[in-house]
Amino acid sequence: MPLPDCCQEPFGAGPERCSACSHQVTSEGLRTCTRFAAQSPAMQAVLRRARAIAQSSAPVVLLGETGTGKEVFARALHHGGARAARPFVPVNCGAIPGELLESELLGHVRGAFSGAVADKAGLFEAAAGGTLLLDEVGDLPLSLQVKLLRVLQDGEVRRVGSNHSLALDVRVIAATHKDLGALVERGLFREDLYYRLKVLTLRLPPLRERLADILPLARHFLALERTPPRRLTPAAEELLLEYRWPGNLRELSNAMRCASAVAEGAALEPEHLPEELLRAPTRLAPAAPLRTLAQVEREHVLAVLAACGGVQAEAARILGIGRNTLWRKLREYGEAVALSS
Ligand SMILES: Nc1ncnc2c1ncn2[C@@H]1O[C@H](COP(=O)(O)OP(=O)(O)OP(=O)(O)O)[C@@H](O)[C@H]1O
Secondary structure, eight states: OOOOHHHHOTTSOOOSBOTTTOOBEEEESEEEETTTSOSSHHHHHHHHHHHHHHTOOSOEEEEOSTTSSHHHHHHHHHHTSTTTTSOEEEEETTTSOHHHHHHHHHEEOTTSSTTOOSOEEOHHHHTTTSEEEEETGGGSOHHHHHHHHHHHHHSEEEOBTOSOEEEOOOEEEEEESSOHHHHHHTTSSOHHHHHHHTTEEEEOOOGGGOHHHHHHHHHHHHHHSSSSOOEEOHHHHHHHHHSOOTTHHHHHHHHHHHHHHHOOSSEEOGGGSOHHHHHSOOTTSOOSOOOOHHHHHHHHHHHHHHHTTTOHHHHHHHHTSOHHHHHHHHHHHTOGGGSOO
């Protein structure tokens, strides 16, 4: 079932109460479904940064594991900014073969290749004035990366087979679950395009780093099911909190759908949850060696910094420490040089 508009567009104008999930809508200058006003510190940092990014027109790279909500956030960035009334056009670069993708993105003129029986506008043109989401951008073939770079540099699109360029104002959001930096090192992603795209970055944390959000999201997904109201028992809640959620929000949503379908009464017990949750070693089991406080601190500091897109001033504020202290810690970790202030 598609998510209701309010849930897709957390920064847009909306009613006082979300009509679909009945979460209250807060107003902080911008209206936001409280489901997005996430409780976890990692997500609060993401939301703050996302609100600022929505006001810009610069390219954005959305990073995050599969199912962390990259497309949902891409829509939110579009609807929360000045382009909201213009089109939002998503394209999955991994799902379309290279040769086809070029004409899909740029369009073509009649006779450009066999089968091109008429002129056709591409997705860049379709997104004029608005936003183009290049999902799975890490799958973009190298040959097309050069062309995309040219479009971004010149602000013009040339249809395949045409001699004329068309000036276009399109904001590009690129999403990927891959490590683009590593792809650059392996020669699979152009460095110039990488830097052209990552003017702004937003990293969506995996669900396991958003412990405080798991149960509210689970309840939200349950409320979207068209079944009599269901509630999670404490034992089921504990399992949700212990699981590692490799599929993130998508997996959580599916788990709630599964549980709603198989439970007969109102109570959702552990046995109603998908098997992987029951089989998984728990978070509390000592699978990994126990870590020192310094190791945990380092991981947390770097996670907050990544969520802030490397902006040290913002990270220091969230961590509740001074910028100098943060800088010193980063230097100790050997991270300071690579990061912006
Ligand atoms: N904040 C949210 N609230 C409710 N549902 C969400 C939220 N974020 C994501 N979802 C839901 O989780 C699922 C995955 O979201 P989305 O497709 O945006 O993730 P993604 O990171 O783009 O995934 P992939 O990398 O696999 O394409 C979708 O069903 C989406 O509606």
